[in-house]
Amino acid sequence: xxxxxxxxxxxxxxxxxxxxxxxxxxxxxxxxxxxxxxxxxxxxxxxxxxxxxxxxxxxxxxxxxxxxxxxxxxxxxxxxxxxxxxxxxxxxxxxxxxxxxxxxxxxxxxxxxxxxxxxxxxxxxxxx
Amino acid sequence: xxxxxxxxxxxxxxxxxxxxxxxxxxxxxxxxxxxxxxxxxxxxxxxxxxxxxxxxxxxxxxxxxxxxxxxxxxxxxxxxxxxxxxxxxxxxxxxxxxxxxxxxxxxxxxxxxxxxxxxxxxxxxxxxxxxxxxxxxxxxxxxxxxxxxxxxxxxxxxxxxxxxxxxxxxxxxxxxxxxxxxxxxxxxxxxxxxxxxxxxxxxxxxxxxxxxxxxxxxxxxxxxxxxxxxxxxxxxxxxxxxxxxxxxxxxxxxxxxxxxxxxxxxxxxxxxxxxxxxxxxxxxxxxxxxxxxxxxxxxxxxxxxxxxxxxxxxxxxxxxxxxxxxxxxxxxxxxxxxxxxxxxxxxxxxxxxxxxxxxxxxxxxxxxxxxxxxxxxxxxxxxxxxxxxxxxxxxxxxxxxxxxxxxxxxxxx
Numbered sequence: 001x002x003x004x005x006x007x008x009x010x011x012x013x014x015x016x017x018x019x020x021x022x023x024x025x026x027x028x029x030x031x032x033x034x035x036x037x038x039x040x041x042x043x044x045x046x047x048x049x050x051x052x053x054x055x056x057x058x059x060x061x062x063x064x065x066x067x068x069x070x071x072x073x074x075x076x077x078x079x080x081x082x083x084x085x086x087x088x089x090x091x092x093x094x095x096x097x098x099x100x101x102x103x104x105x106x107x108x109x110x111x112x113x114x115x116x117x118x119x120x121x122x123x124x125x126x127x128x
Numbered sequence: 129x130x131x132x133x134x135x136x137x138x139x140x141x142x143x144x145x146x147x148x149x150x151x152x153x154x155x156x157x158x159x160x161x162x163x164x165x166x167x168x169x170x171x172x173x174x175x176x177x178x179x180x181x182x183x184x185x186x187x188x189x190x191x192x193x194x195x196x197x198x199x200x201x202x203x204x205x206x207x208x209x210x211x212x213x214x215x216x217x218x219x220x221x222x223x224x225x226x227x228x229x230x231x232x233x234x235x236x237x238x239x240x241x242x243x244x245x246x247x248x249x250x251x252x253x254x255x256x257x258x259x260x261x262x263x264x265x266x267x268x269x270x271x272x273x274x275x276x277x278x279x280x281x282x283x284x285x286x287x288x289x290x291x292x293x294x295x296x297x298x299x300x301x302x303x304x305x306x307x308x309x310x311x312x313x314x315x316x317x318x319x320x321x322x323x324x325x326x327x328x329x330x331x332x333x334x335x336x337x338x339x340x341x342x343x344x345x346x347x348x349x350x351x352x353x354x355x356x357x358x359x360x361x362x363x364x365x366x367x368x369x370x371x372x373x374x375x376x377x378x379x380x381x382x383x384x385x386x387x388x389x390x391x392x393x394x395x396x397x398x399x400x401x402x403x404x405x406x407x408x409x410x411x412x413x414x415x416x417x418x419x420x421x422x423x424x425x426x427x428x429x430x431x432x433x434x435x436x437x438x439x440x441x442x443x444x445x446x447x448x449x450x451x452x453x454x455x456x457x458x459x460x461x462x463x464x465x466x467x468x469x470x471x472x473x474x475x476x477x478x479x480x481x482x483x484x485x486x487x488x489x490x491x492x493x494x495x496x497x498x499x500x501x502x503x504x505x506x507x508x509x510x511x512x513x514x515x516x517x518x519x520x521x522x523x524x525x526x527x528x529x530x531x532x533x534x535x536x537x538x539x540x541x
Contacts, residue, residue: 035292037305041253041404045171045221050408052306054294085306085408092171093222101256115256118359123252126165127230127244 016078016102016111019059024109033057033081033103040064040099040117043088047120049079049099050086057103058082061111064089065098072102072113095122136206136231139185140240143233150235151183162244164188166228173249175207175216175228182209186232187240190218193225198242201229224251251404253303257358262286262378269375276371276457277384284383286361288368289376293451293492296459299523300370301339301352307411307523308494310460311341311349312515318349319394320515326399333381337395340367340381344390351389351459353379371457388457402518410522413529416489420536424489427482427539439476439483443496445469450495461495461524465502478505485535494528509538 014022036053051062060082063075079087081101091097097120100113142148162179177188186209189201207216209230220226226249229242265273265287274280289305298309302325312321318341319329330337342351356368356378366378385391416424431439446469449455455463464470473480484500487493504510511527511534513520522530 035290035294036258037289038256039253039303039305041251043223043405045223048405052294052411054292085412086405093168094170095168099254099256113259115258117254117256118357120254121252122167123250124165124167125228125246125249127163127228127246 016061016063016075017073020073020104020111023059023104023106033060036060036081036101036103036115038062038099038101038115038117040097040120042093042120045093047089047091047093047097047099048086049089051081051099051101052085053081053101056081060101060103062087063100063102063113064091065100066094067096068098068116068119070098072100072111075100075102078102093120095120134208136187136189136201136240140233143185143235144238148185151185151233162186162230162232164228164230164244164246166190166226166246166249168222169217171222173205173218173220173222173226173228175205175218177209177214177228177230177244179209179230183232184210186210186230188216188228188230190220191227191229194227194245194248196227198229198231198240222249224249248399250398253404255303255305255358258289261290262288262359262361265375265377272456273371273375273377276388277379277386279385280383281380284363284366284378284380286366286378287375288356288358288378289370291374293373294525295370296372297370298352298459300368300376301354302521304407304521304523306408307521307525308461309521309523310462311352313343313347313349315341315343315346315349315393317515318343321520322352322394322396324515324518324520325402327396328399330395330397332395333392334395334397336397338398339396340392341394341396342384342389342391343393344387346393348390349393351384353381353384370459372455372459373451374457388454402521407518407521410519411526413526413533416533416536420533420540423536423539424482424486424532428486431479431482435476435479436483439473439480442469442472442476443483443487446473446499447493447496461498464495465498470499473499474503476503478503481535485532488528488532491525491528494525497524497528497531500531506538509535 033053033056039050041048049062061078061080063078077089099117101115102111102113105112160181164177167174175188190205205218205220228246230244231240231242234241295305296308298311299307312318338355340353343349353367353369356366367381368378370376449467450464501510511531
């Protein structure tokens with residue numbers, strides 16, 4: 001970022017898309033998180049995202065995706081990683097959905113996922 | 129009363145009073161094979177069933193857990209088994225512990241009785257794999273692994289996550305990757321640790337087990353591994369272990385037999401008894417308030433300068449030995465309570481507590497909690513939980529944080 005250019009870091013009331021625009025415009029270097037992970041579970045019929053990382057980055061987020069083939073910017077819903085450690089979505093449990101931990105990659109100028117769950121399984125439980 | 133208006137309760141009353149003919153005897157019923165299944169459908173439970181012969185008043189129901197009585201089905205979540213589709217979509221949202229049952233009238237006891245039950249619906253949790261994993265170990269990694277685990281087969285060994293001091297094997301075997309959980313010992317306590325989570329002890333090396341517990345003897349438990357459920361690496365039936373601070377890897381079931389980990393001494397079938405979201409929250413320890421920090425700083429300041437300098441030097445020496453040499457793959461911070469530097473620190477006694485508490489403020493120093501536990505003379509200021517207490521799953525990092533808070537509170541009176 002050149003000196004004197006007033007780039008305002010996004011606050012996390014912004015969406016990932018809005019944050020990406022500001023970050024791509026040349027926001028200051030961000031502290032990078034590491035050992036990121038995401039977990040997908042369910043309760044009361046909806047998906048719950050939970051996550052952890054060492055030194056969570058200010059603009060890291062966790063997203064829910066319809067499919068493992070969806071692009072990183074095709075999240076159905078998201079939560080900023082700095083906001084707690086779990087997020088109950090309103091997305092109804094469906095087989096094949098995926099959670100991802102997503103960070104800003106300044107070198108690429110975009111958000112990329114660094115940890116992905118396997119697709120949510122279809123589990124049928126039967127008597128013997 | 130029309131069939132559409134019948135409920136299990138009204139039908140039971142009519143069968144008991146003789147208003148309806150008894151459909152079959154319990155003896156006949158026992159000979160008939162019946163099967164019931166429960167599965168998700170658009171976020172709600174679907175019941176599906178089959179039977180060689182379906183009685184006119186047989187029904188299937190959904191229950192909140194295996195502990196529910198046969199009468200205690202979830203309101204509205206039942207259907208006559210004779211329904212043509214043999215499928216019933218309930219309005220019950222998908223969640224853990226639910227159970228489906230197939231019930232028939234038992235004339236001998238004069239009530240409906242379940243003759244087929246599903247296991248409880250599992251708490252489905254899908255963990256992530258870092259992008260770029262699983263991968264084959266590098267030459268250096270493989271050499272380090274095989275020097276610790278001589279029985280490891282290279283064809284079965286994939287790195288599923290990078291090295292990190294944040295979590296260890298016990299945490300990972302329970303599906304947690306944000307905290308360090310020391311293995312309890314002896315074996316009975318180790319089994320309690322897993323059972324408190326909800327897992328059931330099964331025969332050692334049972335094919336139904338999904339978690340194995342390891343030890344060098346029944347008195348020294350060392351490690352936990354779980355069946356591998358991550359992205360396919362082309363080989364079925366692998367197991368997975370987080371090796372102390374080191375890598376998370378796949379291996380054959382007994383592939384980690386070694387002097388360090390010993391061998392498999394217990395096996396467990398998965399189950400969930402804890403409130404998972406609450407356990408996740410336990411990891412979060414509130415930051416110190418300004419007045420708490422000031423109190424700690426004041427206590428640190430009055431430690432004599434020579435003791436403080438000696439502590440700093442020796443603490444660093446001790447820290448440099450953590451998870452090196454024969455503790456490189458250790459999953460237990462108690463293994464670090466040894467060596468010259470540790471003994472020197474211990475001999476300094478309670479006088480170094482302010483300095484040690486100050487160290488414990490930094491999360492990466494959580495293994496030093498073992499020194500605190502051993503030199504703190506006031507037992508009330510040492511945090512410990514029974515295995516049955518959910519707080520036992522808060523992890524060593526959170527226990528360190530709470531220890532700091534509790535010690536400062538004691539100084540404040």
